Amino acid sequence: MKSRSEINARTSANLQEGAARARLVTATSSSLAGGRLRLALVLLFFIFLLAAAISLSVGYQTLDFSLLKHDATARAILFQLRLPRVVLAAIVGASLAMVGAALQALFRNPLAEPLTLGVSGGGALGAGLAIAFGLGARVGGVPLVFLAAFAGAGVSVAVVYRLARTGAVVLPGALLLAGVVINVIAASGVVLIQYLTDYTRALQILRWTIGSLDVVGFDLVWRMLIFLVPGWIVLFVVARDLHLLAVDEETAASLGVNVRRSERLVYIASSLIVGTTVAVGGTIGFVGLIVPHAVRLLFGEDVRVVLPCSFLLGATFLMLADAVARTATGMGELPVGVITALAGGPVFLWLLRRQQRYSAM
Amino acid sequence: MTRAADEILPATTEARSLLEARALHFAYPAAKNAADVVRGASLAIGRGCLAALIGANGSGKSSLVRLLAGILKPQSGEIFFDGVPLSAIDPRGRAKRIAYVPQTINSVFPFTALEVVLTGRSPYAGRFRFETAGDEEIARDALAAVDASHLAPRPVTELSGGERQMVALARALAQQPQCLLLDEPSSALDLKHRTALLRHLRRLRDEKAITALVVTHDLGLLDPAFDTVFAMRCGEVVAHGAPADVLQDKILADVYGDEHVRARRVFNRTFVWSEL
Numbered sequence: 001m002k003s004r005s006e007i008n009a010r011t012s013a014n015l016q017e018g019a020a021r022a023r024l025v026t027a028t029s030s031s032l033a034g035g036r037l038r039l040a041l042v043l044l045f046f047i048f049l050l051a052a053a054i055s056l057s058v059g060y061q062t063l064d065f066s067l068l069k070h071d072a073t074a075r076a077i078l079f080q081l082r083l084p085r086v087v088l089a090a091i092v093g094a095s096l097a098m099v100g101a102a103l104q105a106l107f108r109n110p111l112a113e114p115l116t117l118g119v120s121g122g123g124a125l126g127a128g129l130a131i132a133f134g135l136g137a138r139v140g141g142v143p144l145v146f147l148a149a150f151a152g153a154g155v156s157v158a159v160v161y162r163l164a165r166t167g168a169v170v171l172p173g174a175l176l177l178a179g180v181v182i183n184v185i186a187a188s189g190v191v192l193i194q195y196l197t198d199y200t201r202a203l204q205i206l207r208w209t210i211g212s213l214d215v216v217g218f219d220l221v222w223r224m225l226i227f228l229v230p231g232w233i234v235l236f237v238v239a240r241d242l243h244l245l246a247v248d249e250e251t252a253a254s255l256g257v258n259v260r261r262s263e264r265l266v267y268i269a270s271s272l273i274v275g276t277t278v279a280v281g282g283t284i285g286f287v288g289l290i291v292p293h294a295v296r297l298l299f300g301e302d303v304r305v306v307l308p309c310s311f312l313l314g315a316t317f318l319m320l321a322d323a324v325a326r327t328a329t330g331m332g333e334l335p336v337g338v339i340t341a342l343a344g345g346p347v348f349l350w351l352l353r354r355q356q357r358y359s360a361m
Numbered sequence: 362m363t364r365a366a367d368e369i370l371p372a373t374t375e376a377r378s379l380l381e382a383r384a385l386h387f388a389y390p391a392a393k394n395a396a397d398v399v400r401g402a403s404l405a406i407g408r409g410c411l412a413a414l415i416g417a418n419g420s421g422k423s424s425l426v427r428l429l430a431g432i433l434k435p436q437s438g439e440i441f442f443d444g445v446p447l448s449a450i451d452p453r454g455r456a457k458r459i460a461y462v463p464q465t466i467n468s469v470f471p472f473t474a475l476e477v478v479l480t481g482r483s484p485y486a487g488r489f490r491f492e493t494a495g496d497e498e499i500a501r502d503a504l505a506a507v508d509a510s511h512l513a514p515r516p517v518t519e520l521s522g523g524e525r526q527m528v529a530l531a532r533a534l535a536q537q538p539q540c541l542l543l544d545e546p547s548s549a550l551d552l553k554h555r556t557a558l559l560r561h562l563r564r565l566r567d568e569k570a571i572t573a574l575v576v577t578h579d580l581g582l583l584d585p586a587f588d589t590v591f592a593m594r595c596g597e598v599v600a601h602g603a604p605a606d607v608l609q610d611k612i613l614a615d616v617y618g619d620e621h622v623r624a625r626r627v628f629n630r631t632f633v634w635s636e637l
Contacts, residue, residue: 033476034491108469170611172469240488247468247480251532253432254461256452301470304491 006009008047033302040299042314048090051316055323080217087221088213089322089336092281092313093291095228095273097314098307100288101295102235105246105303107164108267109172110351114274117175118156118182119286123271123278125186125210127307131195131205143279146227150275152184155183157267208282212335213322221282227276234269235307238262243303280292284318284337286344292315293351363431365405378405378442379572380459380540385438399424401438406540406589409570411562413577413604416593418615422576425593427593429574430461430542442540456484460533463544471516474528476532478503478513481535496535502504503534507561525555530561541565548578555579559586578623580633584608592616 057063059082098348100113114120123285130148160182164175190209194202215221241262244252253259277284295309318336321343325336362530387399399421406412425569427438431452442458450458466477481503482496492500494598502512512520517528522603526546533541539596541562547555559582565571571583574591583590584604592600592607593616600612613622622634 032492032494032497033479034524037491050384110469237488242481244483246470247472247477248463249468250432250463251425251461251466251480251529254430255456255457255480255536257451296470300476301472302476 002061009345012161033300033305036299036302037305038179038310040295040305043313044309044316047159048312048316051319052086052090054318055089056082056238058327058361072221083213084218085322085360086215086222087218088215088224088281091221091224091228092213092277092284093287093318093321094278094311095232095314096284096287097291097310097317098232098288099233099270099273100305101292101306101310102238102242102266103288105242107175107176107248108171108196108246110293111172111176111289111348113282113286114153114270115183115285116179116289116348117160118179118186119153119160119270119274120278120283121186122156123149123153123182123275124283125189125274126150126155127279128190128205128209129194131208132193132201141221145279146223146276150272150277151228152186153275154267154271156186157271158179161267162265165227212333212337213281213318214333215280224280226303229273231273231276232311233268234265235264235273238265238269241303241306242266242307246301246303280339282335285341287314287318287340288349289351290344290347293347370430379408379410379443381405381428381441382425382429383441383447385425385435385440387424387428387433387435393568398596399435402593402596402598403438404591404598404601406574408539408572408590409566410509410537410572411566411586412572412574412589412591413583413587414574414591414593415577415580415583415607415616420593420616421596422593423574424596426461426542426544426576430459431455432461453484456538458535458538459540460536460538462529462533462541462546464545465522465549466517466529466532468517471518473511473514474504474517474524474531475500475513477528478535479533481622484536489515495568499537500531500535503531504528506534506565507531508557522549523551523557526550526554526558534565539570539572541571543573543575544576545578547582555582557600580608580613583633584631585629594618608633 012206055340056078057065059077061077063074063078063082068078078129096114101120103112103114103117104110105270106112110315126148127145129152130145130176135142156179160175160178161170163178164171188204194205197205241252244255244257245259245262249259292310299309301307318340321339322336325334325339328339330335368613382404385399385402389565390399402421402425404425414422414426424433428435431437431447441454442450447455456524460481469475475497478500479492479496482492484498485496486492498547501510501513504513504527507530509524509531511523512528517525520528526549530543530546546558559623562573562575563586566573575587587604589601590607591598591606592612599616600607605626608624610622610624611622613633614620617635619635622633623636624633626632
């Protein structure tokens, strides 16, 4: 009896010592999300600057930054062609990656992203219709293509969500299947439009469906930002709610998250962001899949960390992908969507295999 | 409609009832299972009371607990916390008083157990504030309170059912609530873990005066583990009282709609079974 209580006392002393040691370790290695986010942002910002410098210097002609002072052609190439294009790549990449991270948290599905959920497809169909019927038309100063792409993306999200949600559960398999089907329907719609319109418009639609970040000057970039910035802000604001939702939906509701309102905000923001990027650059796939996943591997699962980090790393990733697209062949440029799909497709398949361990599709 | 309320309220409206529901009505939006609704349910749980909620499948137990947790909103009726209507308390204020424990945590993302428990601190932080070292201390204490400190760094996706249940309970404790609501916590647990869970709840009641309402099908563990038992049938609370008083042949036959249910007191506890 005595020896047994002695053993008990000793084990509990050991346990307390162990707990104290564990606390010390975590205190030094920052297990708290706030510290991790600060560290990650500093690191990712330096990588972003490096990638920006690289993609500004490479291209049809490699740019020597020291010539800028007295070479007017070099200045024109840099400020009129290359800088707008690199900025466009950065904001499109940041947007797609952040939307991917938000959709993954909202649907509790690591395979969700604008392309796999059919959001890009719906946006493309909307934009295709707008190009076919009223090229360059504006409604109240807003390009019709933007509005149509936004509407198309919004309808896709709504349809996919309705199909996949049963009661309190979002079925992961149904979600992705619905996304695939929407993509097929939208792609067929775009092909149909191409056949029915005249030759020049069909060619324009074709060029644009392949996806390119070809841009001259900053006009288009400013116009996009009017739509993108509100979407970005909404996603940053709901980041905490998304984190709680990703952990457990019912618990999030009991903690005071207005689940329906958060969902609606994410839909609208995602449709706005994806619609705008699709209207300008076409469907660029898998950025929203690879980037948030890389961020999770590096900096953990906390959605409040994953969203801003995906924003920065997404910008970096698409700048570099576009630099590759511009230089890979040595003659013309490749569509950037081809580069991201070649890089992202295998990642998707690998994730699919990994996810089967956790949940039945 | 308020029959159940009249039956229950006079006996229990002493000042010390902590959580009280009066004539709650709830129906899911159309195209849902119409049987799973709350129809005029009333109950009152005293401060520091460990209460069980029993009833047949589809009798509205889970819906009632979700109403009490603020996950669902009642169509009529009112919930009072310490005499204050719940509708007058903001959601984060509510989460500081009442914590909900789901059946299990089934996140697909490999959050660590500590990350999950830290979400219990969100009612105490602003929208753009991250958890502080103080929050982490509270979260680790919550894990320690359910003997789950060793789980802190492990991904919840790799934990067993019993371990996840402990993490879910620790997360609720990190909210530092006065009242816990548990929805069938023992459904995925083996005998040892079921008993361990009850032991934790009793210790929390004795040491921290935490009130708890537990939805359960485990009739064998009610007496003597719980102080009070509420029994639901068809969306109403039809019986309540000490376990030995509620666990009677006649009451159970009515609650479960089954003539074969038997309850007998042996060795100072009540055994319940259903004849084949």
